[in-house]
Amino acid sequence: MDILRGSIQVESTEGMGTLFTVSLPIDGSFNEDYVHSEVDELKSLDGSTMVDTEIKIEDCNIFEGDKISVEGKTILLVEDNEEFRQSLKKVLESRYRILEAEDGKKGLLMAEKEEVDLIISDVMMPSMNGHELCQAIKGNIHTSHIPVILLTAKVGDDNKLAGYQSGANAYLEKPVNMKLLIIRIRALLTDFQNQREKTHASLNLEPENIEITPLDEEFFNRAKKLVEENMSDTEYSIKDFANELGVSNSMLYRKMKNLASCSPSEFVRNIRLKRAAQLFENRAFQISEVAYKCGFNDLSYFGVCFKKMFGVTHLNTKRVNGKALCKLL
Known part of the structure; x- marks a missing residue:
């Protein structure tokens, strides 16, 4: 009235x-x-208008003294409300590369096509809602490694539970606390980068050493098994590797970079060199035999790679933290 x-x-x-x-x-x-x-x-x-666009990432004091830089990472915003999406973009674009999608289906296609480091998605959207998008992201080997933050106006533990059951890495309620969102973004990107570097630095290359999704763990195990099955095959190429994993060369490169912070060729070479170190410990093989058993047909190249990885050309074993590692005599 x-x-x-x-x-x-x-x-x-x-x-x-x-x-x-x-x-x-x-x-x-x-x-x-x-x-x-x-x-x-x-x-x-x-929450469509509840974003303080005057907040600056620099004001949150989350970049000072950081050892790991996540600036320039790509964030995909999936939100059907144009005004809210642009508000988020205005706050985040000073530090990150921003991609946009107006619904879940378009967001999924963009995540598969582009190299995305993190997804921020609304829950209530037409065509495909945020929970469905998150399930699709986490269930696709091409995108399963991407962290997802869900935003929703629905409150309550049941809604949070639904969000986490869909595979979300974080679940924030609207109206959005931008400082909290910025810090959560930073934490997820930093944790993910730490996991990649930990995997890359690990000689074991075992998935249990890092936090990854079940689908990524399966992919990781399959990749390692394929290298072991083709350990001595000097003709085994990265194209063969990608074909047996059921992905394209470019997707294999992206996946390895995201999971282990190394290229596919580095991944294969590191596992082969680790096997070479194990064979040297047995003292039952000559250098040439070890090289050929590990897929190297060029002794000079094998020596260069081995020295680059272990810092040695002649080997002995030393106990370090209970594990046998290679050490210079």
Whole structure:
């Protein structure tokens, strides 16, 4: 009634009844200020306008003294509300490369096509909602490594549980606390980078040493097994490797970079060199035999690679933290 500038009057007589009189102006005018305030209130409920675009990432003091830089990483924003999406972009684009998608289906296609480091998605969207998108991302070997943050106006533990069950790495409620979101983004990207460097630095290259999704662990194990099965095959190429894993060369490169911070050729070579070190420990083989058993047909190249990885050309064993590693004599 206030919007339409009308009124309601009530007259009641005991024992006779009640009369309600509704009066509306015939010119069709309405209270525009009231309408706008109501719309603003509704917008605030779904968080579409609840982003403080004046907040700067630099003000959150999360980059000072960092040893690992995540600047320039690519973040995909999946949000059907244009205003809210642009507000997020305005805050984040000073540090990150921003990609945009207006619904879940377009977001999934973009995640498969582009090299994405993190996804921020709304939950309630047409075509494919945020939970469905997250499940699709985590269930696709091409994208399963990408961290996902879900944003929603729905509150309560049941909704949070649904978000985490879909595979989300973080679940934040609207209206969005931008400082909290910025810090969460930073933490996920840093953790992911730490995991990659830990994998790359590990001689064992075992998936249990890092936090990865079950699908990524399966991929990692298959990749390692294929290298071991073709250990002595000097003709085994990266193209063969990619074909047996069921991915393209470019996707294999991206996956290895994301999971182990190394190229596919480095991954294969490191496993072969680790096997060479194990064979040297047995002291039962000549250098040439070890090289050929590990897929190297060029002794000079084998020596260069081995020295680069272990810092030695002649080997002895030394116990380090209970594990046998190669050490210069």
